[in-house]
Amino acid sequence: MTAQHPAPDRPKLDRPVPDSAPIAFLDLPAQQARLGDAVRRRVDAVMAHCRFVMGPEVAELERALAAYSGAAECVGVSSGTDAIQIVMMAEGIGPGDAVFLPAFTYTATAEVPLLLGATPVFVDVDPRTFQIDPDSLRARIADIRAAGRLRPRAVIGVDLFGQPAPWPALRTIAAHEGLFLMDDCAQSFGGALSGRKLGREATATTLSFFPSKPLGAYGDGGAILTDDPDRAELYRSLRTHGEGRTRYEVLRTGMNGRLDTLQAAVLLAKLEGFDAELARREAIARAYDAGLAGHVAIPARVPDSASAWAVYAVLTEDTPAREALQARLQGHGVPSAIYYPRPLHLQPAYQPHHDGARLPVAEDLASRILALPIHPELTDGEVARVIAAVQGQG
Secondary structure: OOOOOOOOOOOOOOOOOOOOOOOOOOOHHHHHHHHHHHHHHHHHHHHHHOOOEOOHHHHHHHHHHHHHHOOOEEEEEOOHHHHHHHHHHHOOOOOOEEEEEEOOOOOHHHHHHHHOOOEEEEEOEOOOOOOEOHHHHHHHHHHHHHHOOOEEEEEEEEOHHHOOOOHHHHHHHHHHHOOEEEEEOOOOOOOEEOOEEOOOOOOEEEEEOOOOOOOOOOOOOEEEEEOOHHHHHHHHHHHEOOEOOOOOOEOOOOOEOEOEHHHHHHHHHHHOOHHHHHHHHHHHHHHHHHHHEOOEEOOOOOOOEEOOOOOEEEEOOOHHHHHHHHHHHHHOOOOOEOOOOOOHHHOOOOHHHOOOOOOHHHHHHHHHEEEEOOOOOOOHHHHHHHHHHHHOOO
């Protein structure tokens, strides 16, 4: 199997891995062993100057992320969720407003509208790419306009699992309907569409640096990318209690959404080798594609795109088949995870706010989807073991 479907070289890490050792779904200790010296140098610099909140590393990281993505402005914040909230606060989104977003994603995307008094309106997704379905979006906007209870205000496109949402279609719909468009890129920083890094597909792009993300901190962290300098200035005010030119000039109601200097330092160290890690993730995904096709439904690639491969998710025939596959993988020391076992419109927290529309694709995906390990520290032998376990060998 290894000879048939080898995964190309990973970032250098000298560590023996016994063939029988359990495989890590996410191997942060191995990454720390590889990057530890660079991270420690950055952290030691922070410990020397002791500017733990909004220290110089935050501004340095903002410049680096803007340069990497091509965005004109970057604002570091405390988490990906707070990034979404700051963007929506800046637009004045609140009671009576409808915010359209995919039903098949993580709860953070939907909880922020509710926290601000707005209503999340769930949209179905594409059965192959798992991204928001433009046809379903058009239908859901029409539904809300016809009902007349809510004002359509915004669309959140989610770059799910590392791949981009259908941004050309979303921009067309948002422009036609007069809606604010934002990109929840929490899982997909480093991905690209039409040769351009994600970060400029919408008016504002939000990032998460939760440790499990392709570019992950050692705690919570996030950022907002935009080409609009006026919005960036507003985001900076909102992340720091609504302050103006000085700390005690309060211009608006804001929040405490600042990025810790230590997390910025960690991210700066990790950003240096980020492209090599993305290349390794892509190599593993290609090895999985070659070895798993015909055994499970492998992920469809969004056309003309590059994925950050935060998640490599396959589809089984049905729920019993998924349960059987999970049990077989566990028996071979191969971990797996379900992203997501229940679409948002069926979650107890959101059911009271849902208009009852059926979203069959999201519901079907939740019953069959299964994520396999994909991270830069996987060895070629471990990749081969995952493939063999899915195939039912051994």
